[in-house]
Amino acid sequence: MSNQQDWKTLFSQFEPGLTEAIEQDAVIKEYKAGETVMRTGQFIKSAALVIEGRIKIYRENQEGGEFLMYFLGPGQACAVSLICALQARGSEVTAVAEEDSTLLMLPVQAMEQLMSEYKSWYQFVIQTYRSRFDELLNVIDHVAFRNMDERLRYYLQRYTDNTGRKNIELSHQQIADDLHSSREVISRLLKKMEQRGELVLYRNMISLK
Amino acid sequence: MSNQQDWKTLFSQFEPGLTEAIEQDAVIKEYKAGETVMRTGQFIKSAALVIEGRIKIYRENQEGGEFLMYFLGPGQACAVSLICALQARGSEVTAVAEEDSTLLMLPVQAMEQLMSEYKSWYQFVIQTYRSRFDELLNVIDHVAFRNMDERLRYYLQRYTDNTGRKNIELSHQQIADDLHSSREVISRLLKKMEQRGELVLYRNMISLK
DNA sequence: ACCCTTCAGTGATACCTGTCACCAGGCAGT
DNA sequence: ACTGCCTGGTGACAGGTATCACTGAAGGGT
Numbered sequence: 001m002s003n004q005q006d007w008k009t010l011f012s013q014f015e016p017g018l019t020e021a022i023e024q025d026a027v028i029k030e031y032k033a034g035e036t037v038m039r040t041g042q043f044i045k046s047a048a049l050v051i052e053g054r055i056k057i058y059r060e061n062q063e064g065g066e067f068l069m070y071f072l073g074p075g076q077a078c079a080v081s082l083i084c085a086l087q088a089r090g091s092e093v094t095a096v097a098e099e100d101s102t103l104l105m106l107p108v109q110a111m112e113q114l115m116s117e118y119k120s121w122y123q124f125v126i127q128t129y130r131s132r133f134d135e136l137l138n139v140i141d142h143v144a145f146r147n148m149d150e151r152l153r154y155y156l157q158r159y160t161d162n163t164g165r166k167n168i169e170l171s172h173q174q175i176a177d178d179l180h181s182s183r184e185v186i187s188r189l190l191k192k193m194e195q196r197g198e199l200v201l202y203r204n205m206i207s208l209k
Numbered sequence: 210m211s212n213q214q215d216w217k218t219l220f221s222q223f224e225p226g227l228t229e230a231i232e233q234d235a236v237i238k239e240y241k242a243g244e245t246v247m248r249t250g251q252f253i254k255s256a257a258l259v260i261e262g263r264i265k266i267y268r269e270n271q272e273g274g275e276f277l278m279y280f281l282g283p284g285q286a287c288a289v290s291l292i293c294a295l296q297a298r299g300s301e302v303t304a305v306a307e308e309d310s311t312l313l314m315l316p317v318q319a320m321e322q323l324m325s326e327y328k329s330w331y332q333f334v335i336q337t338y339r340s341r342f343d344e345l346l347n348v349i350d351h352v353a354f355r356n357m358d359e360r361l362r363y364y365l366q367r368y369t370d371n372t373g374r375k376n377i378e379l380s381h382q383q384i385a386d387d388l389h390s391s392r393e394v395i396s397r398l399l400k401k402m403e404q405r406g407e408l409v410l411y412r413n414m415i416s417l418k
Numbered sequence: 419a420c421c422c423t424t425c426a427g428t429g430a431t432a433c434c435t436g437t438c439a440c441c442a443g444g445c446a447g448t
Numbered sequence: 449a450c451t452g453c454c455t456g457g458t459g460a461c462a463g464g465t466a467t468c469a470c471t472g473a474a475g476g477g478t
Contacts, residue, residue: 059350067353083339092346115331122324129338130292136345137301141268143352144276144389148435171455180353182436187456203444203455356464380425391466396426412425412474 007051007104010075015120025110031097038081038095046105048081050074053101054162058178060094068155068178069093070135071162079132082111082125149189151179156199160208168206216260216313219284224329234319240306247290247304255314257287262310263371266302267387277364277387278302279344280371288341291320291334358398360388365408369417377415 008019027046031037031053038044040060048055055072057080072078072095080093106114114121142151155178159168176186190206193199200207217228236255240246240262247253249269257264264281266289281287281304289302315323323330351360364387368377385395399415402408409416 059346059353061350061354063354065354067349069349079342083335083342092343116325116328119325126292129342133288133292133338133342133345134301136342136349137268140276140278140345140349140352141270143349144268145270145272145274173455183456184437184458185435188458191457201456382425392426393428393467394465397428400427410426 007049010051011049011124013120013124015118018114018118018121021114021118022104022106022110026104026106029103029105031101031103033097033099033101035097036094037097037101037103038078038091038093040091040094042091044081044091046081046107047111048078048095049104049106050076050078051102051104054098055101055103056096056098056178057093058096059092065180066094066177067180069139070132071098071158073162076131077124077128079128082128148179148181148185149192152186152189153193155179156206156208166208168208169204170206171204216258219260220258220333222329222333224327227323227327227330230323230327231313231315231319235313235315238312238314240310240312242306242308242310244306245303246306246310246312247287247300247302249300249303251300253290253300255290255316256320257290257304258313258315259283259285259287260311260313263307264310264312265305265307265387267305268301269303274389275303275386276389278348279341280307280367282371285340286333286337288337291337357388357390357394358401361395361398362402364388365415365417375417377417378413379415380413 008014011019014022028051033053037048037055050072052074055078057069057072057078059067059069061067078095080091115125116122138154142154146154152175155175156168159170160166172186172190173183176183179186190199190201194201197209199209217223220228223231237260242262246257246264259281261283264287266278266281266287268276268278270276287304289300324334325331347363351363355363361384364384365377368379369375381395381399382392385392388395399408399410403410406418408418
């Protein structure tokens, strides 16, 4: 477990003074794996920076369906929270901790001030918008142009990229939920991929080659 | 045709001095209907604000498929151009003028400066990010959770919202392209909607009830 | 008036994916 | 050991959508 000093090295692009300014106003929050960080419709009063762990950001619809947008890792910030916080609006996505996670919560008022005072903060915000926007574009590409097998492959790829591990500890059902598909479809596609030698299937685990 | 003075009233939220500052550095560009404003991969050196007309922003894939993201109308700015311009990166979307359009092109260097000097510019940029992000979320919702009939309905709705007209002057083929579907499917769905009395079909025109 | 292109309608067919039904194996708690 | 639940595998089937083939109608240009 990293302690709370470490976050400064994570955001080393922040200029002198900025980290201290953030420290003054921000609150550190811990979430256990599976805990909901933010629920659709919930009012947002803070921007969230991830210090440790992994946060899953997804969209929910009325009928209980869900659809993964992206994961946030250490050093990343939630673009939705940045936008919503700056405009005092409710969240339009749901965020859940996939692992035990540590977040730095920065109140809106503080954000406003940092924005004008610190160029590196402003650049960080812009950069965050950009990378999340990019990620959304990729998601749209896949869901619009690709079949489920390619979307699954992309999903597994992103997962290993995010965790840095080749073993994916998820049930087929969890994957199906993230892709808004069904377990049977995912099982069959995974089986095909296994037969092609792209991966090996275990219980609650997929090992990429 | 509005002349070039009018744009200041369009962006009336800009604080005193900002419009003049923009005027100094910006260039007005005109595009005929159908002209390509920006192509995927093209390098962006200016932010684009729409003064008049309608710009269609869509994603292209390698095989020639396309997928509509949203339209930009007068008073709106292209979030992609704002982001790309600030980071000197290539475009990841294609922009085409749907009608004869007038755009205000603001070079990157000028943007940087306005950003720190004018709060109302900074807020405009944030607001632009936010609304485009929202729109993308809606698009994702539809493509992830909805069937083609609902997507078509949403598409027609957006179209009339954007143009302010109840008559949609598009061929079925054009609609199919925007939704990344096929003409036959769109024709059939439109026929069903006509039979239900939701609209009336003409050649190259759909009239919503 | 005629030709030619574009647009729209429609049936047949195939594929992808979601759903249902059912089974078997693993794992946890009693 | 028994029970029950979660996970994964599999076949059958259905609905939605893409594709192909063909038709006829509308409109523009000559």
